[in-house]
Amino acid sequence: MAAPTNSIMSFTGVHKSFGGLKVIDEVTFDVVRGSRTALIGPNGAGKTTIFNLISGIYDIDIGKITLDGTDITHTPIQGRIGHGISRSFQNIRLMPHLSTIENVMLGQHTRARGTVDLFKPLGWGPGRRWAEMAEDALKRFGLETYPGQVVGNLPYGIRKRIEVVRAMMADPKILLLDEPAAGLNNQETTELQNLLRQVSDQGVTLLVVEHDMHFVRSLCEQVVVLNFGRKIFEGTPEQVHKDPGVLEAYLGTGNAA
Amino acid sequence: MSGYWGGILGILCINIIFAYSIFLPAASGQLNLGGAGFMALGAYSAAYLNTALELPMWITIPGAAIFTAAISFVIAFPILRTRGVYMVLATFAFAEVVAGVIINMEAVGGASGYEVPSFADLDVLAILAIATIGFVFYLLATRFGLSMRAVHDDENVAALFGVNVRMTQVMTFTIGGALAGIAGALYAHQYNYIEIQYFNIMISIFVLLYVLIGGTQTAYGPLFGAILFTFLPEFLRLPEMAGVANGAVLAEWRFVIFGAFLVAVMVFRPEGLITRAMVDRLRHGRAPEDITGEAS
Numbered sequence: 001m002a003a004p005t006n007s008i009m010s011f012t013g014v015h016k017s018f019g020g021l022k023v024i025d026e027v028t029f030d031v032v033r034g035s036r037t038a039l040i041g042p043n044g045a046g047k048t049t050i051f052n053l054i055s056g057i058y059d060i061d062i063g064k065i066t067l068d069g070t071d072i073t074h075t076p077i078q079g080r081i082g083h084g085i086s087r088s089f090q091n092i093r094l095m096p097h098l099s100t101i102e103n104v105m106l107g108q109h110t111r112a113r114g115t116v117d118l119f120k121p122l123g124w125g126p127g128r129r130w131a132e133m134a135e136d137a138l139k140r141f142g143l144e145t146y147p148g149q150v151v152g153n154l155p156y157g158i159r160k161r162i163e164v165v166r167a168m169m170a171d172p173k174i175l176l177l178d179e180p181a182a183g184l185n186n187q188e189t190t191e192l193q194n195l196l197r198q199v200s201d202q203g204v205t206l207l208v209v210e211h212d213m214h215f216v217r218s219l220c221e222q223v224v225v226l227n228f229g230r231k232i233f234e235g236t237p238e239q240v241h242k243d244p245g246v247l248e249a250y251l252g253t254g255n256a257a
Numbered sequence: 258m259s260g261y262w263g264g265i266l267g268i269l270c271i272n273i274i275f276a277y278s279i280f281l282p283a284a285s286g287q288l289n290l291g292g293a294g295f296m297a298l299g300a301y302s303a304a305y306l307n308t309a310l311e312l313p314m315w316i317t318i319p320g321a322a323i324f325t326a327a328i329s330f331v332i333a334f335p336i337l338r339t340r341g342v343y344m345v346l347a348t349f350a351f352a353e354v355v356a357g358v359i360i361n362m363e364a365v366g367g368a369s370g371y372e373v374p375s376f377a378d379l380d381v382l383a384i385l386a387i388a389t390i391g392f393v394f395y396l397l398a399t400r401f402g403l404s405m406r407a408v409h410d411d412e413n414v415a416a417l418f419g420v421n422v423r424m425t426q427v428m429t430f431t432i433g434g435a436l437a438g439i440a441g442a443l444y445a446h447q448y449n450y451i452e453i454q455y456f457n458i459m460i461s462i463f464v465l466l467y468v469l470i471g472g473t474q475t476a477y478g479p480l481f482g483a484i485l486f487t488f489l490p491e492f493l494r495l496p497e498m499a500g501v502a503n504g505a506v507l508a509e510w511r512f513v514i515f516g517a518f519l520v521a522v523m524v525f526r527p528e529g530l531i532t533r534a535m536v537d538r539l540r541h542g543r544a545p546e547d548i549t550g551e552a553s
């Protein structure tokens with residue numbers, strides 16, 4: 001199966017089991033370069049597992065993942081960010097004992113690595129520039145009031161957004177967001193969408209897991225639907241609402257908004 | 258200053274350096290219960306350079322640091338393959354091996370102890386302790402320090418953002434080894450006599466307690482822990498030394514008081530006495546806000 005030339009990531013014939021339980025079953029899909037793609041499906045469908053496979057937290061049993069033409073199936077976890085993969089987590093995984101700005105600077109780790117930072121504690125040299133860049137990013141997303149605060153104590157909605165900013169700071173080609181709007185109120189959700197549009201306008205491909213179908217319809221132009229570890233649909237948000245299989249498995253059941 | 262308090266300050270300087278040697282691995286998530294072994298390596302290598310090769314202290318102390326760091330680097334690889342309680346046991350076992358080897362080495366006195374001619378006075382100890390404090394604060398402020406603390410909080414996520422987790426741990430273990438080597442060398446030069454029986458499990462436990470009770474989140478923790486643990490037992494002895502009636506009772510009970518204090522800290526402040534949030538609060542005068550929103 002030849003991947004479309006405008007595809008940035010292809011996921012081909014992937015299987016994953018946990019102790020005999022088949023969680024991902026022969027899943028194949030492509031993510032179009034520069035697109036905003038949604039990955040949806042009922043609870044337990046395997047969406048988070050797919051993110052864990054792409055980001056290298058789990059090894060895949062059978063199948064192949066390529067990013068921008070490079071086979072990354074067996075790239076170790078800390079090598080994947082160098083290929084342009086960055087992500088957020090469904091259950092927030094910020095570093096609880098680091099401050100907001102330090103969490104954001106962790107996102108820059110790979111980009112800043114070449115620079116000798118012996119003068120960073122003194123506020124000199126390249127370290128200064130990276131810190132300023134992190135501060136700017138926080139400012140752009142309305143988080144500038146929290147830079148020095150340890151994130152473990154911040155409210156949920158704020159931490160959720162910091163996680164998105166951290167993932168962005170890696171300057172990825174593809175950004176994986178696992179339920180970024182979960183637990184946010186309407187205003188925060190709108191802010192998040194604006195933030196994601198800005199990121200997308202800079203040319204970053206977005207792959208978003210989200211249960212909120214309003215969010216999916218207003219942000220994404222492409223949808224992949226999973227059910228029990230199998231792909232049951234791939235198309236536009238308009239088509240997905242007319243697909244009988246999807247309606248039965250997911251949307252029709254009142255499972256999603 | 259009386260000889261007594263001078264002696265206590267000397268011990269304090271050594272304890273501070275020793276505490277930081279255990280703090281660095283702990284700050285990146287590894288518990289080292291082999292502190293005595295690393296300190297013994299430093300003490301005996303400095304003593305050997307000083308006695309057998311007649312080298313001066315400005316060589317024996319760095320020499321001990323380099324030797325202990327090299328051994329730490331080599332054993333870091335197998336030790337860091339283990340996790341949690343197994344890592345604690347592996348470091349403990351390493352210290353036992355070191356003691357077993359030294360007690361059988363006649364070249365360094367074996368079981369009967371080893372004389373060390375050069376004397377390091379309080380100035381030398383104080384300068385090195387202050388330098389160590391500065392170094393550790395500095396290290397934590399670098400990008401490497403950020404990686405260390407990220408590895409402590411979540412190895413997987415740190416790796417995901419490109420941090421080389423294994424390298425970070427090996428480096429903290431090695432730098433910690435160098436500091437333990439310096440602490441050992443200073444001990445040897447302060448007392449001019451060492452015996453391997455001193456480097457036993459009790460001092461490994463104590464130094465780990467300085468660090469864990471003080472707190473591993475900031476570089477203030479081990480400093481505070483070392484000061485507290487060095488002075489507290491002495492203060493409990495003061496009434497007796499001053500001849501206060503019943504003062505001896507306090508002195509006799511000091512280990513019980515001490516133990517009760519430890520249990521209280523572990524129950525009420527499991528993250529250590531000095532936490533990051535507390536330091537921030539003192540520094541920026543922020544209102545306390547321990548919601549600890551560890552939701553989901």
Ligand SMILES: Nc1ncnc2c1ncn2[C@@H]1O[C@H](COP(=O)(O)OP(=O)(O)OP(=O)(O)O)[C@@H](O)[C@H]1O
Nearest residue numbers: 018021023041042043044045046047048049050090
């Ligand atoms: N490490 C694991 N070990 C065993 N089973 C797992 C593991 N990770 C995921 N699973 C199982 O795989 C299935 C898919 O889980 P996954 O988290 O990918 O679902 P999801 O689509 O993200 O669901 P949700 O919408 O609830 O987040 C579930 O049945 C889950 O129990």
Ligand SMILES: [Mg+2]
Nearest residue numbers: 047048049090
């Ligand atoms: Mg999920």
